[in-house]
Amino acid sequence: MAAGDGRGDPVLVHQLTEKAPESVQWLKDHGVKFQDHIYQIYGGLYKRARNPIGPRGGAYIKALLEVCKKEDIPILYNTRVVEIIREHQLSGRVLGVKVEQKGGKTLYLRATNAVVAASGGFAANDRLTAISDPRMGQLGTTNHPGATGDVLTDLIDIGAGTRGLDYIQCIPGGVPGEKHAPNLFTHVDRFLFVNLDGKRFIKEDARRDVLRDAMLDQPKAIAWTIVDADGFEQQKNSKGPENEAALKAGTLYYADSIEDLAKKIGVPANNLKEAVDTYNKAVDTNKDPLGRAEGVLVNKIIKAPFYAGRVTMKRHHTMGGVIINKDAQVIDRRGNVIPGLYAAGEVTGGIHGTNRVGGNAMADIFTYGRIAGVNAAKNPA
Numbered sequence: 001m002a003a004g005d006g007r008g009d010p011v012l013v014h015q016l017t018e019k020a021p022e023s024v025q026w027l028k029d030h031g032v033k034f035q036d037h038i039y040q041i042y043g044g045l046y047k048r049a050r051n052p053i054g055p056r057g058g059a060y061i062k063a064l065l066e067v068c069k070k071e072d073i074p075i076l077y078n079t080r081v082v083e084i085i086r087e088h089q090l091s092g093r094v095l096g097v098k099v100e101q102k103g104g105k106t107l108y109l110r111a112t113n114a115v116v117a118a119s120g121g122f123a124a125n126d127r128l129t130a131i132s133d134p135r136m137g138q139l140g141t142t143n144h145p146g147a148t149g150d151v152l153t154d155l156i157d158i159g160a161g162t163r164g165l166d167y168i169q170c171i172p173g174g175v176p177g178e179k180h181a182p183n184l185f186t187h188v189d190r191f192l193f194v195n196l197d198g199k200r201f202i203k204e205d206a207r208r209d210v211l212r213d214a215m216l217d218q219p220k221a222i223a224w225t226i227v228d229a230d231g232f233e234q235q236k237n238s239k240g241p242e243n244e245a246a247l248k249a250g251t252l253y254y255a256d257s258i259e260d261l262a263k264k265i266g267v268p269a270n271n272l273k274e275a276v277d278t279y280n281k282a283v284d285t286n287k288d289p290l291g292r293a294e295g296v297l298v299n300k301i302i303k304a305p306f307y308a309g310r311v312t313m314k315r316h317h318t319m320g321g322v323i324i325n326k327d328a329q330v331i332d333r334r335g336n337v338i339p340g341l342y343a344a345g346e347v348t349g350g351i352h353g354t355n356r357v358g359g360n361a362m363a364d365i366f367t368y369g370r371i372a373g374v375n376a377a378k379n380p381a
């Protein structure tokens, strides 16, 4: 609640925190294997994130696809929902969806039970994000191209209420034109941000919205992420292949001393040296001039080679979406349940308030996805 400035719905937040452990167990029961390693993810505020074994997104999808195959659950690929069909535009039960398939075929799919909207956020939509925050339209996105918000607007068309559409989260990503972006910022206890002058400008364990605003305020809105050899090794837990590709593409720089690294990336060597030395001293004294917490003031940047990757901010997560209740039923603009309609995941609003804590999207989608699915199955048309 605090990390979202009290703008989340307390009932939904409570249920998320209570049921997230069940979601982890459910994932394990359905074939997802987790690493033992627990860490503080970027924007995570505490050491509490875990990764699956295998690619972070793909490991979940692969395991759950296997379950779909076993249970004979059909999945229609290359099929786009273009309309949600309700008895009347703003009243009555939701009956199903209209879809368009690759090649131009249109189908009307009638729901035997109910419709569950699980269409994700709208961080890939320049215009929708810029309407809320004009800085956003220019930024680019970390998301897949399907994060358009099309279904969100279809839901609004049939009366769904929304909340928090103007809360848009960013995280670092590659600068425009750089094909293979390095990622050195996942483990907060390992990296420093410096600007193009080689100076630190923000405590790296801040909230994602604070980090976004600080980086957008720097010259060219660009920062260098700096780690040492141990930090680079640690990063392999989740970002090994990306960084291998960045090394090959020449977008990830390294050198045997901080001064040589500064020369390679074109920042004043004395500033970068001072930033790293001051940080290393802070690890000894437990007092960081920029206020980094003790829990992430544990690893010095001392072991060569030293690495640097250039980043800017990218739109990453849209906290707002349709209003749901505890049972994941969609609520209309007047506060009434829309019969036959459920929603879960990034298409919904009110769970993360103004700012999603790092790692909480997985907790959200698997918790509310399960709740929506169970209730939809109990709700015959």
Ligand SMILES: Cc1cc2nc3c(=O)[nH]c(=O)nc-3n(C[C@H](O)[C@H](O)[C@H](O)COP(=O)(O)OP(=O)(O)OC[C@H]3O[C@@H](n4cnc5c(N)ncnc54)[C@H](O)[C@@H]3O)c2cc1C
Pocket: 056, 079, 080, 081, 082, 118, 119, 120, 121, 142, 143, 144, 145, 146, 147, 148, 149, 150, 151, 316, 317, 344, 345, 346, 347, 358, 359, 360, 361, 362, 363, 365
């Ligand atoms: C690079 C990256 C890294 C991330 N890392 C983490 C992390 O480490 N931890 C964490 O908690 N969160 C992370 N997140 C956030 C998290 O992945 C998302 O919030 C989450 O996947 C959203 O899940 P969802 O099921 O709601 O939507 P999605 O996963 O976006 O799925 C929605 C699907 O609906 C489809 N769709 C949309 N519109 C239509 C339509 N009209 N017709 C048919 N299909 C449609 C989309 O194409 C998509 O396949 C990350 C996000 C990104 C982009």
